[in-house]
Every structure is written in C-alpha cells, then in structure tokens.
Amino acid sequence: MATSQALPLARQRLAVDLYVPRQVNPLHELGILFNVVRSVENFAQKNGVSQIDTLVLQIGELSPVVPQYIRACYPAAVDGTLLQDTQLKIEIIPGNALCRQCQKVFNLLKHPHGCPHCGADQWEVLSGKEFMIKEIVAC
C-alpha cells in the first residue's frame, strides 16, 4: 500500500517577477508555472522522489499571480513533466495590513483606501504578497 508523504519545500520563494504590476496575461502565469515545475523537479531529484501526488501552492491575495490562470495553465505546464497527472492545490493567503495609527489588522482587498477602524491611510502590509511552493505530496 502506498503511503503518501508531504514534503515541505522549506516555503521556498521563487525567483519570479512577482512585483510587476498586475496584468491580465495568462502567459505570465504559464511562465511562473514553468519555474515551479523546474523547482519541483530539482527538489524531487535531490530527494529521490519519483512520483508526486499533489502540488500545494500558496498565493497571496496581493500577489500579481492570478489563481484562476494558474489553474487553467496547470495541465499544459505540467504536460510531459514529473508533475503530469498530479493534483494542484492552491491556498490563498489573505492580504492583511497593520494600521500604523490604531495597530489593528484589516484586509486590504476589502479596505483598499485605509483602516476601517480609524480611517488612517498609513499601514504596513503583513501578508498577501506571497507566491510559494508550500509542499509536494509524494506517492
């Protein structure tokens, strides 16, 4: 019986052009996925993994990577690679900010113009810019 094993990829950050302005261009996501595939294949080779069941990505709400394009491009990007026939799981990381004035946390997508608690327009982004390979689940 096969046991599956989750292999964290050390929350590996990918060297992709994440901070370019958001563009509606699925080719952007396809290019990112090619980098993901390359990273996973390198990781699998180093760790003696020959079969992968699931790939888990984390995508921040504030990152320019569009999850629906990642999903749409996935089958094409993994075709003929080690990730062919694997499941893709995407975890969304909320785009949260800390208000510099009242120190409360709020969601930047829901409140793009400032803090909903005190109205201040100065904040620090806490999370949501991530794009990471969280883990692969080996067969």
Ligand SMILES: [Zn+2]
């Ligand atoms: Zn505030």
